[in-house]
Amino acid sequence: MHAPLPTTDAKITAHEFCLFFGKIQALRNITLDVRRNSILGIIGPSGSGKTSFLRAINRLNDLHPACHTEGLLQLDQTDIYHPQCDPVALRKRIGMVFALPIPLPLNIYENVVYGPRLGHHCPPRAELDMLVERSLRAAFLWDEVKDRLHTSGLRLSGGQQQRLCLARVLAMQAEVILLDEPCSGLDPISTAKIEEALTTLKAQHTIVLVTNNTKQAARVADETAFFLMGELVEHGPTQKLFTVPDDPRTNDYVTGRFG
Amino acid sequence: MRVPPKYTQMAAITLLGGATLLTLAVLVFIIAFVLEKGLPGVTWTFLSAEPQDMGRAGGIFPIIVGTLLLPLLALVIALPLGVGSAVYLCEYTRETRLTRVIRFGTDCLAGIPSIIFGLFGLVFFVGILHLGWSLLSGGLTLAIMILPTIIRTSEEALRAVPYAYREVSCSMGATRWETVRRVVLPNALPGIVTGVMLGLGRCISETAAVIFTAGTVAAMPTSAFDSVRTMAVHFYLLAREGISNEKAYGTAAVLILAVLLVNLAAYWMMHAFIRRRAR
Numbered sequence: 001m002h003a004p005l006p007t008t009d010a011k012i013t014a015h016e017f018c019l020f021f022g023k024i025q026a027l028r029n030i031t032l033d034v035r036r037n038s039i040l041g042i043i044g045p046s047g048s049g050k051t052s053f054l055r056a057i058n059r060l061n062d063l064h065p066a067c068h069t070e071g072l073l074q075l076d077q078t079d080i081y082h083p084q085c086d087p088v089a090l091r092k093r094i095g096m097v098f099a100l101p102i103p104l105p106l107n108i109y110e111n112v113v114y115g116p117r118l119g120h121h122c123p124p125r126a127e128l129d130m131l132v133e134r135s136l137r138a139a140f141l142w143d144e145v146k147d148r149l150h151t152s153g154l155r156l157s158g159g160q161q162q163r164l165c166l167a168r169v170l171a172m173q174a175e176v177i178l179l180d181e182p183c184s185g186l187d188p189i190s191t192a193k194i195e196e197a198l199t200t201l202k203a204q205h206t207i208v209l210v211t212n213n214t215k216q217a218a219r220v221a222d223e224t225a226f227f228l229m230g231e232l233v234e235h236g237p238t239q240k241l242f243t244v245p246d247d248p249r250t251n252d253y254v255t256g257r258f259g
Numbered sequence: 260m261r262v263p264p265k266y267t268q269m270a271a272i273t274l275l276g277g278a279t280l281l282t283l284a285v286l287v288f289i290i291a292f293v294l295e296k297g298l299p300g301v302t303w304t305f306l307s308a309e310p311q312d313m314g315r316a317g318g319i320f321p322i323i324v325g326t327l328l329l330p331l332l333a334l335v336i337a338l339p340l341g342v343g344s345a346v347y348l349c350e351y352t353r354e355t356r357l358t359r360v361i362r363f364g365t366d367c368l369a370g371i372p373s374i375i376f377g378l379f380g381l382v383f384f385v386g387i388l389h390l391g392w393s394l395l396s397g398g399l400t401l402a403i404m405i406l407p408t409i410i411r412t413s414e415e416a417l418r419a420v421p422y423a424y425r426e427v428s429c430s431m432g433a434t435r436w437e438t439v440r441r442v443v444l445p446n447a448l449p450g451i452v453t454g455v456m457l458g459l460g461r462c463i464s465e466t467a468a469v470i471f472t473a474g475t476v477a478a479m480p481t482s483a484f485d486s487v488r489t490m491a492v493h494f495y496l497l498a499r500e501g502i503s504n505e506k507a508y509g510t511a512a513v514l515i516l517a518v519l520l521v522n523l524a525a526y527w528m529m530h531a532f533i534r535r536r537a538r
């Protein structure tokens with residue numbers, strides 16, 4: 001087994017990475033890099049392991065009792081699954097937006113400051129206020145909620161809730177943002193707002209976007225990976241993957257000819 | 260022949276509505292009956308004076324104090340233990356055979372008649388630990404008695420909090436405890452309060468276990484090692500020994516009003532909490 005090439009440009013590196021839920025193998029020998037300050041789009045039919053891969057990056061699969069991994073998964077060249085890696089500290093560096101918008105049952109303000117408030121040193125109020133405004137602006141939600149920051153996050157519309165979830169992740173000032181089909185239940189306008197946010201956010205963050213909408217990947221992703229039944233079929237610049245893919249299965253999927 | 264839905268619907272509404280009405284009517288009748296017989300005897304003197312001549316005359320002040328102290332002590336002991344165990348079982352352990360055995364055990368314990376707990380308290384706290392018939396023995400016994408109820412209702416309340424909230428909190432870098440404290444417990448609070456009120460109700464209305472462990476001395480307790488008498492016990496003794504029907508109903512009226520008040524206070528506090536959290 002040879003070591004992964006030391007490309008300092010890579011924020012996340014997977015090398016021959018496998019993931020098991022008990023006897024079920026959800027990921028098979030995934031090898032790919034996610035470049036710093038880029039958006040990696042992950043596409044593939046459902047059940048192909050996209051969500052599992054995202055949740056492997058922030059070790060959320062650990063919550064599953066029978067989950068174990070093989071191979072290597074690195075963040076900034078350090079092994080995410082090393083016994084000495086603290087998953088809590090790791091997750092503070094990696095934000096995640098889930099497929100369904102799940103605001104915590106708190107008011108909008110408290111939702112946004114949930115991350116920054118964790119741990120031992122809670123920032124002062126003024127700093128939190130600033131953080132809330134900045135995060136909500138970046139998620140294109142500020143104008144809609146600035147007058148009702150203290151109403152419950154559950155009172156927002158679905159699209160607003162998902163942008164709140166994005167703002168919540170931004171307030172964590174995480175290095176990596178994982179999004180799992182964040183627009184699957186949203187209207188086109190909310191979707192456009194989230195996509196616009198993502199393209200500006202990659203200046204500060206590294207983004208992995210799982211999407212069931214190949215057009216969305218084509219619009220926002222710098223590179224795209226195609227997953228199929230737990231395997232990485234193809235990974236390359238978005239443009240190339242959508243126009244001249246190497247693998248016929250990729251071609252079938254992106255042209256919509258896939259069963 | 261099929262009955263058209265319109266009629267089954269009407270029948271259902273009538274039956275269910277009737278059942279509700281009947282329950283309410285019985286409840287109102289009992290409360291009205293006791294208050295009607297008891298309230299005339301509830302005067303300021305009755306509330307503030309010591310009982311005299313075994314309760315034939317005077318008031319019930321030390322007994323009110325005993326009714327406040329004993330369940331309070333039981334709660335102070337049982338609440339942290341019960342909620343703590345529920346949090347441990349629900350948030351810190353995976354579902355295994357052991358947790359199922361523990362759950363089955365608590366279910367069984369919750370169904371055991373209180374007199375058994377009383378007997379245990381008498382043997383263990385009063386006898387072996389030499390705590391005597393005292394506030395402390397009674398409080399410990401009642402705490403053990405309501406512990407299973409508090410554990411089970413708290414556990415149900417914790418389980419009712421959506422799993423997704425835990426996942427979200429965890430994904431933001433919260434430790435398990437931070438998740439429990441900031442998300443799970445506040446959302447489970449209404450259910451936990453319900454369990455606590457059930458337990459409190461059992462403590463306030465308990466007679467047998469209290470007589471066995473806290474004694475029946477109707478005087479002001481000066482320490483945790485003094486015997487106390489609760490209103491339920493007082494009522495039982497007055498009525499049972501035929502000491503004074505008037506004083507017995509007076510005590511019952513105060514007891515009912517007290518329970519009503521405690522429930523209202525808990526209800527109000529819980530709603531204030533929920534409103535403050537998510538407006």
Ligand SMILES: Nc1ncnc2c1ncn2[C@@H]1O[C@H](COP(=O)(O)OP(=O)(O)O)[C@@H](O)[C@H]1O
Nearest residue numbers: 021024026045046047048049050051052053064
């Ligand atoms: N918690 C789990 N327990 C068992 N199997 C799981 C679990 N999560 C995912 N899997 C399995 O892993 C495979 C990949 O699922 P997933 O990552 O959710 O795919 P996708 O997100 O691409 O739809 C599926 O076969 C699924 O059954």
Ligand SMILES: [Mg+2]
Nearest residue numbers: 047050051052
């Ligand atoms: Mg998925």
